[in-house]
Amino acid sequence: xxxxxxxxxxxxxxxxxxxxxxxxxxxxxxxxxxxxxxxxxxxxxxxxxxxxxxxxxxxxxxxxxxxxxxxxxxxxxxxxxxxxxxxxxxxxxxxxxxxxxxxxxxxxxxxxxxxxxxxxxxxxxxxxxxxxxxxxxxxxxxxxxxxxxxxxxxxxxxxxxxxxxxxxxxxxxxxxxxxxxxxxxxxxxxxxxxxxxxxxxxxxxxxxxxxxxxxxxxxxxxxxxxxxxxx
Amino acid sequence: xxxxxxxxxxxxxxxxxxxxxxxxxxxxxxxxxxxxxxxxxxxxxxxxxxxxxxxxxxxxxxxxxxxxxxxxxxxxxxxxxxxxxxxxxxxxxxxxxxxxxxxxxxxxxxxxxxxxxxxx
Numbered sequence: 378x379x380x381x382x383x384x385x386x387x388x389x390x391x392x393x394x395x396x397x398x399x400x401x402x403x404x405x406x407x408x409x410x411x412x413x414x415x416x417x418x419x420x421x422x423x424x425x426x427x428x429x430x431x432x433x434x435x436x437x438x439x440x441x442x443x444x445x446x447x448x449x450x451x452x453x454x455x456x457x458x459x460x461x462x463x464x465x466x467x468x469x470x471x472x473x474x475x476x477x478x479x480x481x482x483x484x485x486x487x488x489x490x491x492x493x494x495x496x497x498x499x500x501x502x503x504x505x506x507x508x509x510x511x512x513x514x515x516x517x518x519x520x521x522x523x524x525x526x527x528x529x530x531x532x533x534x535x536x537x538x539x540x541x542x543x544x545x546x547x548x549x550x551x552x553x554x555x556x557x558x559x560x561x562x563x564x565x566x567x568x569x570x571x572x573x574x575x576x577x578x579x580x581x582x583x584x585x586x587x588x589x590x591x592x593x594x595x596x597x598x599x600x601x602x603x604x605x606x607x608x
Numbered sequence: 609x610x611x612x613x614x615x616x617x618x619x620x621x622x623x624x625x626x627x628x629x630x631x632x633x634x635x636x637x638x639x640x641x642x643x644x645x646x647x648x649x650x651x652x653x654x655x656x657x658x659x660x661x662x663x664x665x666x667x668x669x670x671x672x673x674x675x676x677x678x679x680x681x682x683x684x685x686x687x688x689x690x691x692x693x694x695x696x697x698x699x700x701x702x703x704x705x706x707x708x709x710x711x712x713x714x715x716x717x718x719x720x721x722x723x724x725x726x727x728x
Contacts, residue, residue: 408655548650567615569655588618588658597615 378441380405380524380555381426385435388421395421396579399435405523406552408569410587411559412598413576414606419559420457422576423528426557427454439524450480453522455513457529463501467512470501474516486519489545507538514542518549525556531565539565564599573598577606609635611652619654623662631671631682632693639684642672 379402386399396418403409413419424430426437428444439448461470467490474481490497493511501509514530527546531539547569550556560566567573573590575583582605583590587598594601609630613622630636643651649659663680666672670688672680683689708718 406657408657544650544653547653547655552656564615568613568619568653571655571657588620588661591616591618592621595616599615 379403379438380440381557382438382441383422383426383435384438386422386425386432386437387434388418388425388430389433394579396425399576399579399581401574401581401584403524403555403557403572405555407571408546408550408556408558409572409574410563410566410570410598411557411574411576412561412563412602413559414561417576418579419576420528421579423454423526423557423559426526427452450478451523453517453520453525455517455525455527455530457532459509459513461501461513463509466498466500467495468497470512470516471497474520478520480521481516482519482521485549486515489515489519489549493541507534510534511538511541511545514545518545523554525550525554527556527558529560530558531560531562543569563602564597567598570598575602575605609651611654613654620658620661620665623652623654623659624665627662627666628669628671628692628696631666632689632696636682638682638686638689640682641678642680642682644679 381401381403383399383401386396386401387394388396399418399422401422411419411422421430425432426439426444428449437444439452442448461473465473471481471483471486474486475483487497490512493515495508495512501512504512510530510532514527517525517527525546530542530546534542543566546556546558558566558570567587570587573583573585573587574581583601590598590601609626611623611626613619627636636642642648645659645663646656648663649656652659663672667674667680669692670685671683671692673683674680705715705718708721709715713721
């Protein structure tokens with residue numbers, strides 16, 4: 378049974394079709410890039426998987442079941458915009474996650490934090506955007522989940538932060554789990570992807586193994602994407 | 609060992625090339641145990657699945673082999689290593705001659721030139 382399956386998934390807002398017949402299968406142990414320009418439907422797919430939206434038609438299956446309280450336990454989700462109270466200190470956010478999620482490993486979170494040389498008593502408001510992104514990534518990756526969904530984890534961070542984020546993703550996903558990373562910053566991330574899904578105007582326009590696409594097109598995923606979606 | 613990739617070609621192929629050179633230059637010595645897939649993936653900053661695929665390819669070439677419970681090891685077959693080095697050398701030499709040809713030196717001129725260069 379697939380870890381995640383989207384079957385003929387469609388979504389309309391006010392009769393405007395934002396997702397059209399999306400079919401995705403994601404097994405365990407993969408890092409998948411959900412790639413598309415802004416406003417093409419990436420976040421809508423992610424919200425449907427996370428049960429934050431209801432499909433107009435079709436369905437999402439997680440371990441063969443519709444999204445529910447159960448699926449939320451096994452999905453660790455990094456939203457595009459934070460829902461954390463920025464008045465909290467790092468320590469308080471860890472405490473918050475510990476109370477909220479049974480599978481949050483605070484020991485691991487503190488280990489990851491140690492590498493960052495970041496004061497655990499610092500409030501999020503006092504931090505740079507890059508620092509805040511790192512703290513949120515630590516929170517999300519310190520849950521022992523089956524599926525990690527990261528919505529634009531690289532938005533507006535510097536190259537050193539980007540490397541930290543990619544390293545943290547690579548070193549913290551285990552064989553039984555999969556990671557979905559949505560982004561339009563493909564060059565930064567393509568090296569760690571197993572599979573790519575290109576999405577454009579609410580439709581999937583290309584899927585496949587990242588290395589197969591490189592082999593076939595004789596160029597980078599980033600370049601394939603640029604050629605396909607030339608403005 | 610330091611890895612370096614471009615995004616233009618399949619990552620696993622670049623991994624195979626660089627690991628192969630690692631074996632030819634004794635970064636991984638004959639008969640040595642090589643690090644786990646995961647550790648190697650971390651070292652190269654690539655997906656463990658991609659590293660797995662690269663190691664499978666090297667295993668196909670018999671440059672590495674798996675001992676059931678102990679992990680993966682570099683081959684002890686010196687002949688094989690030499691043969692693979694020879695193939696690579698041939699390839700590199702051809703590339704070199706063809707780039708010399710592009711600047712107007714044929715093979716004999718190139719060889720003479722190299723000999724002069726070494727003497728200096």
